[in-house]
Amino acid sequence: MTRVFNFSAGPAALPEPVLRQAAAEMLDWHGSGMSVMEMSHRGKEFIAIAAEAEALLRELLAVPANYKVLFMQGGAIAENAIVPMNLLRGKTSIDFIDTGEWSKKSIKEAKRYAGVNVVASAAASGYTTIPARAEWKLDPGAAYVHICSNETIGGVEYHFTPEVGDVPLVADMSSDILSRPVDVSKYGLIYGGAQKNIGPAGLTLVIVREDLLGSALPSTPSAFDFKTVADNESMYNTPPTYAIYIAGLVFAWIKAQGGLAAMAEHNAAKAALLYDYLDSTAFYRSPVARDCRSLMNVPFKLKDEALDSAFLKGAEARGMVQLKGHRSVGGMRASIYNAMPAAGVQALVAYMKEFEAQHG
Numbered sequence: 001m002t003r004v005f006n007f008s009a010g011p012a013a014l015p016e017p018v019l020r021q022a023a024a025e026m027l028d029w030h031g032s033g034m035s036v037m038e039m040s041h042r043g044k045e046f047i048a049i050a051a052e053a054e055a056l057l058r059e060l061l062a063v064p065a066n067y068k069v070l071f072m073q074g075g076a077i078a079e080n081a082i083v084p085m086n087l088l089r090g091k092t093s094i095d096f097i098d099t100g101e102w103s104k105k106s107i108k109e110a111k112r113y114a115g116v117n118v119v120a121s122a123a124a125s126g127y128t129t130i131p132a133r134a135e136w137k138l139d140p141g142a143a144y145v146h147i148c149s150n151e152t153i154g155g156v157e158y159h160f161t162p163e164v165g166d167v168p169l170v171a172d173m174s175s176d177i178l179s180r181p182v183d184v185s186k187y188g189l190i191y192g193g194a195q196k197n198i199g200p201a202g203l204t205l206v207i208v209r210e211d212l213l214g215s216a217l218p219s220t221p222s223a224f225d226f227k228t229v230a231d232n233e234s235m236y237n238t239p240p241t242y243a244i245y246i247a248g249l250v251f252a253w254i255k256a257q258g259g260l261a262a263m264a265e266h267n268a269a270k271a272a273l274l275y276d277y278l279d280s281t282a283f284y285r286s287p288v289a290r291d292c293r294s295l296m297n298v299p300f301k302l303k304d305e306a307l308d309s310a311f312l313k314g315a316e317a318r319g320m321v322q323l324k325g326h327r328s329v330g331g332m333r334a335s336i337y338n339a340m341p342a343a344g345v346q347a348l349v350a351y352m353k354e355f356e357a358q359h360g
């Protein structure tokens with residue numbers, strides 16, 4: 001068996017020990033005689049699995065007691081509608097910070113439910129920056145302020161938590177959740193699809209402050225009413241049981257690595273290796289401003305894009321896959337989430353040097 005270094009933006013690489021454990025437990029979970037996939041979500045085995053996953057997540061992120069953790073479905077794209085349906089609370093508009101493709105998707109969807117004010121935008125920089133907090137023209141009457149903490153496509157990431165006063169801060173953290181410690185108490189709600197840094201596609205994580213629950217629009221589907229989901233401990237409908245199980249194994253793996261502080265260190269070291277090399281040569285370049293470069297998704301361009309396909313082919317021959325950039329950006333993108341070992345980034349940089357020596 002040969003495992004590649006998988007630089008996919010999502011669904012993305014998972015920690016190998018997690019996959020091995022899942023394989024070992026596939027036919028018989030802990031003497032139950034069943035695969036987790038075959039368990040009733042209301043049986044004692046699965047209830048224990050879900051409770052353990054939630055407890056580990058709460059521990060990793062130090063989630064305060066007045067926040068609910070919800071295991072949902074539909075992905076972050078569904079949350080772009082579910083969040084406004086739940087969080088308007090009688091208000092009529094939402095403030096958005098526009099930092100790229102994923103913010104734009106959130107904005108477009110929210111317009112179906114509320115007035116939308118784009119109170120700051122990085123459009124003028126070609127989405128290579130994060131607008132400084134001082135430039136945001138926030139409305140104190142807004143239902144909430146929405147940010148995307150890490151733009152998976154453009155590769156810009158917040159390296160600060162914005163202060164937004166009494167208006168709840170909502171963040172799409174799909175692609176940087178659990179990559180570093182976060183002060184959850186600064187947010188009204190955090191959401192993300194699992195398939196970047198948490199586990200398999202199909203699970204959506206929502207962490208929401210309790211006082212924001214209970215005012216969903218009457219048209220909200222029951223299965224997407226956060227209060228209903230919370231009151232039923234994410235078991236109003238059948239949750240994505242296997243994905244929750246794998247997420248729990250990933251949480252345990254992160255804890256065993258030393259938790260989120262250790263993850264942040266590991267991720268910063270990997271990203272520095274790649275960015276330092278990009279900055280040291282004119283053959284490659286990072287389009288993103290230095291102070292907001294993503295530690296998770298690193299887009300880069302070759303000096304001559306005619307070499308792109310040769311670069312990708314050579315990478316694949318060396319066991320490095322999914323480096324092609326998003327179609328809207330072009331070039332390359334290396335996604336280096338928690339599960340990407342330092343050895344993967346070292347191999348990538350070694351190959352980039354080799355390729356430059358051949359073609360530079």
Ligand SMILES: *Cc1c(COP(=O)(O)O)cnc(C)c1O
Pocket residue numbers: 010074075076077078102148150151152172173174175193194196
């Ligand atoms: C991947 C991603 C999404 C889309 O998630 P789905 O699971 O496809 O709904 C949304 N926002 C961000 C920041 C992402 O990285």
